[in-house]
Amino acid sequence: MYYAIVDCDNCYVSCERVFRPDLKDKPVVVLSNNDGCVVARSNEAKKLGIKAGLPFYQLAGLFPDTKIAVFSSNYELYGDITGRVMAIIRDAAPEYFRYSIDEAFCVLDGMDHLDLKKWGEELHKKILKCTGMPVSIGIARTKTLAKMASHFAKHYPGYRHCCIIDSEDRRRKALKLYPIEDVWGIGWRYAARLSAKGDKTASDFAAHTKEWVRASFNIVATRTWMELNGEDCIPNEEMAKKKSICTSRSFNGMVKDMETLKTHVANFAARCSEKLRQQDSVASVVGVFIDTNRFREDLMQYSKFQDIRLLTPSNSTQSIVQAASKCLEIIYKEDFQYKRAGVIVMGISPTNGIQTDFADYDAERFEKIKRLDTIIDKINKIDGTETIVLGSQQYTAKDGKSIVFSDAIKHDFKSKNPTTRWSDIIVLK
DNA sequence: TCTGGGGTCCTAGGACCC
């Protein structure tokens, strides 16, 4: 039995290029929220030496003579395009699970007799043709080896976007060519420790005894070692279900006053409840954290987290916002300048089978709130996010008008949403 | 002025109980 990993190439950049074919072969970067720093780069941008995480304000200074296309992040667009990619993968594989916004693992059960290399090449072609997204595919007997294969597929055109490790000989060769720091599961700290011991490649690491790895690191690194040696031991379920959902942002500038902070937190809480409803689940714990600016060593630092348990697990915007607001009141302190805040919902379970707290439960009210949330979700889906928000989610702008969250954050280079918003569809004449 | 966001798991140590 084999696994395949399908990985979108430079995902956000490729999404932007779908509607900007003129940017093919040009340096392109996508920025984080508030246009803070670089989070995605085209191959050309990588070649220039633009590092991931580079603060945007330093970019122009570092490359004064180079034309670089810059986009603010547009998660609505990326979510829509990658969703289409996933739909094609679902049809092509007997079983699959999404691992991140731009990756999916396929379990190729019952396909050993097929030409899997060809299967991968065809899948790449189909995804590119139907969505415009280029992907790299790696196939092997373990997930860690499949990840390794996908790197080879990405970096060597000879593989035609799909690399398969299907023999002992190929496995050994691949391990020898693969730098230790690129192994899935070996981060920079472990890589530094191994490197200091003389381990330069995946092959060096795989050559240790299992006992040595267990004693030197932990159970997780030991599993990586086993996977590199061909033993499939990362269970599929481990990647399936989410146990917490978080919405957090850094602010554009600092926030001191409780009112603004509360409005931000209300927005994050509302997003969390939307995400819960999307996956048809409820949460039993709501938490809030607030942070000052860690880069400003000259200022007083404060960072705190607080959570509370809901009487009845819920996904209603109203109750999650209310709970988050309570948490904030507990941890908020005056005299600090806040840079970041977030809402986390935990204790997630499916919507059906909610254990209701008897004293708290009012069937009629419960149904009303549910209907209201459903309708608001529908409207926001058709007419764009934040068409309808709670009063507590609205900010007062300088001119006294009410504005919503997405207008309160900086995104000077944002593309349109022709695949998700009616008003952004380009009409051909 | 500006320096991301969203997740998971493991481990060690403390509190508390018997």
Add this chain to the structure above:
DNA sequence: TCTGGGGTCCTAGGACCC
């Protein structure tokens, strides 16, 4: 007074991923 060991639960911190 001193000294014990085992079990469980919780938390903080550290590591990893994209």
